[in-house]
Amino acid sequence: MNVIDESGILAISTRLQRLAETLRKDGVLIYKANNIDFEPKWFPVIYTLHFKPVLSVVEIANEIGYTHPSTISLLKELEKEKLIRSKKDKADERKRLIQLTTKGQALIEQMKPVWEIMKNAAAELTNTQNNLMKAIAEVEEQISQQSFLARAQRLKSVK
Amino acid sequence: MNVIDESGILAISTRLQRLAETLRKDGVLIYKANNIDFEPKWFPVIYTLHFKPVLSVVEIANEIGYTHPSTISLLKELEKEKLIRSKKDKADERKRLIQLTTKGQALIEQMKPVWEIMKNAAAELTNTQNNLMKAIAEVEEQISQQSFLARAQRLKSVK
DNA sequence: GGATTATATGTAGTTAACTACGTAGATTTG
C-alpha cells in the first residue's frame, strides 16, 4: 500500500482518474481483440446518436457532458472515419445536424456483442459490496444538491 | 437524464473522468478561497514527501502511481515554487533525491486545516449508500485479481 | 573484468481534454 492509497479521500480525484485510465486502456485492447476499429473515447457520441439519430453539435456536447470544442474534435475524427455525416439545418443556419452514416450504423451492430461482453466484464468488476456505478450516481446527486466547494465553505465558516 | 448516464456501465470510464474533473476544479477553488497557493495536482507528491521525506524520482512516481516523465514535470513545477529541492545520491550517482524545503513544510502546516475541511466535505459527498472510496478500492482489488481485458476474453470464449 | 543487461533520469512528441476568444445567424427589446 502506498501513501496515496492511504491518504483516503484527499486523493479521490487522482484515484478516479487512474481507474478511468486503466479501464479506458483495456477498452482499447478489447475492441482490438475483437477486430473492431473503434476507440472508447468515440463511444459517448456514437451511443448517443444511436438513440437520438439527429442532433446538433451543442446538443451532442450536452448529452455527453463535454464542452463543445472537445465535441467538435471528436466529430472531426468520426467524420474522417466516415462513421457520421453532417448537414446544415435548413430552419436554423447556425446549426449543423449530425447523424450516423450507414457505415456507422453497421459498426454499431458489429459492436453490440462486444458491448454485451464489456457490460458483463464490467459488472463482474463492479459487483462488489459498494457498487461503483451507484456510488458515482449518488455522489453526482449529492454534488447537484450542494457542490464540493459550497460544502467546504460551509464547513469552514461553521468551524 | 441524458443517454450517457443511461448507458450504464459502458460509459464508466467517461463518468469517472468527469467526476474527477469536477472535484479537481472545486479543489482549486477551495485552496484559492483559503488563500493558499496550491494546485490539487501537486497533492500526491507533497503528501508523499510529508510521510516519506527523502525519495528518488522513480520512487515518487511509484508511490503516486504516475509515470516517471509525468512525475518529473510535477517535480519541476514544485522546484520552481521552491516547495521541494533535490540532490544527487552519493551512493548511486544515477539517483536524484527529492525532499521538501522549509517553505514546503510550512505550506503543509498551513494546508492541514484546509485538508481537514476537504476531508469532511468529501466525506459528506461520498457518505451515501454505496461508498465511493470503498467502491474504488474494491474495483481495484477485482482488477488486480483479473483485469478488465482478461475478463472480457474469458467471457467471450465462454459464449 | 569486459560485455551485457538493468535501472534512473531526462527529453521529445502525442493525446484528449480544457478555456478564451471570434464570427455568423437568430432573437429580443426599446
Next chain:
DNA sequence: CAAATCTACGTAGTTAACTACATATAATCC
C-alpha cells in the same frame, strides 16, 4: 425595425497526462 443580446459553431492555444526514445550509471554474468 435597428441595436443589443444570445446562441451555435469554430479556431487557437494551454494543460496534464501519456509513450517512445536516449543517456548515464550500476549490477550481473560469462
